[in-house]
Amino acid sequence: MNRGPRRRDSVASLTSVERDGDAGKLALSDDEEQTLSRYIRKCDRRLMFYLCMGYATDSLNKMALSNAKVAGLTQDLNLQGTDINWALGVYYLGCLLFQLPSNLVLKKVRPIYWLSGSMFCWSLVTMATAFVRSAPELICCRFLFGAVQSGYLTGSLYYISFWYPRHMVRRRMGFFFASSGLGGIVVGPLCSALTSAGGGKLQPWQYIFLVIGAISLTWSFLGPIMLEDYPDKAQFLTDSERQLILRIMEQQNTVASSQQVRFAQVKMAMADPKVWLWTTIDFCANAATQVNGMFGPTIIESQGYSPAVAQALTALTNFMAFSGMASIAYIARAVRGSSTAIALSNFVTMAGFVMALASSSTAVHMTALFLFSFASPQPAAHGPAWEMANLQGNTKPAMAAAITAAFGGLGPLATAFVYRDQDSPKYALGHSVCLAMTVLCLVATLVLRAVLARENSRRDQGRQSLDLMDLTEEQIQDLADNHPDFRYRL
Secondary structure: HHHHHHHHHHHHHHHHHHOOOOOOOOOOOOOHHHHHHHHHHHHHHHHHHHHHHHHHHHHHHHHHHHHHHHHHHHHHHHOOOOOOHHHHHHHHHHHHHHHOOOOHHOOOHHHHHHHHHHHHHHHHHHHHHHOOHHHHHHHHHHHHHHHHHHHHHHHHHHHEEEHOOHHHHHHHHHHHHHHHHHHHHHHHHHHHHHHHOOOOOOOOOHHHHHHHHHHHHHOOHHHHOOOOOOOOOOOOOHHHHHHHHHHHHHHHHHOHHHOOHHHHHHHHHHHHHHHHHHHHHHHHHHHHHHHHHHHHHHHHHHHOHHHHHHHHHHHHHHHHHHHHHHHHHHHHHOOHHHHHHHHHHHHHHHHHHHHHHHHHHHHHHHHHHHHHHHHHHHHHHHHHHHHHOOOOOOOHHHHHHHHHHHOOHHHEEEHHOOOOOOOOOOOOOHHHHHHHHHHHHHHHHHHHHHHHHHHHHHHEEEEEEEHHHHOHHHHHHOOHHHHOOOOOOO
């Protein structure tokens, strides 16, 4: 007899969140609003700062190879044909194989150790890459780097979703992705200085791997100090802050420490067409985004610049990427929709690739590089945030994030093999493939918007045939974003 009322309370709890029009935003008193503001400031200054700086060092490590390439690595290792392309691309295979289960492991392993441990491991692998002596050794190191690094991105996104109210998640994820641009801004001048310095017993490209690896290794040691596992156990919060955020998270069904892996939600994520549309957007966006990350120094060098100057100039292209990623959340707010913001960035990216294909002028090529370096990262940065804002449940968001990051992250694998040295300086094949990827990204975005809008309309009209009174609390939780009171954000 008692199960019925408990089910009604559960339904009312979820409904009260969604009826407010902004998930996770409850009717709070003035004192509670101030408490929430203090809580958010603490999390931003402590948790988000660590995660963002960690992702910036991740960007440093990923770009180390492209900068080492123009610093003499190709000649010293006697790389032939597509050896360097395999070294660039195999990283994404390592990510694919290990990223899918990473968020499920995060449910079993303390986040502070999982995230900082991942950083510690990839730093050691990067430093070890300084001592490779052949193409197979280089390829093995890059595969291992992808494997141990795979848990950081999806783990961080999942971690953020358990600390912030749902309506605040997108902006934090925007800052998180933008932080990779900070790493890009630093890596060019840093590698240029290391390349120009020379001297010592090691080659410049070896110093690049050692120094960059040491930077992220140092940062990894701060993880257990700066991070906490979950809000309900955080020592840096006051009792009133913990109680308030737990109340909000209970409304959202995102109290991480009290929940177990729900395999029904795992299956739901894998079978959800919307998740695969977000994955397609991420795949195509990443293909275009990584042109600058993987081949920026090479493309600039092909325009007649020295290796050191080419590395230094990547600070400008990476600043453009950072600006694009940092601005996308504000653009989405201005145009009142993530899908509209992503579509606009697609058009700008297409314009950049068309310019690069249509002209042989160095000035036009450099302008095009700046243009698509600014616009192409925006869907890659905002797409996952858009996805997380539209998913509910304690396990489905984690699995969806892993699917999107793993398969969507394979986009650069295609990029790695279409920018060939023999196509220098115009790189027509590479630019054409990325142009086509951007068009597909636009199509997937518009289709997904239409799907979400149609589902919202169905629910507004009450055409979803589902009687919640016939369900248990666990079954209601497993509805996730299929709950009839949930509305998708366009």
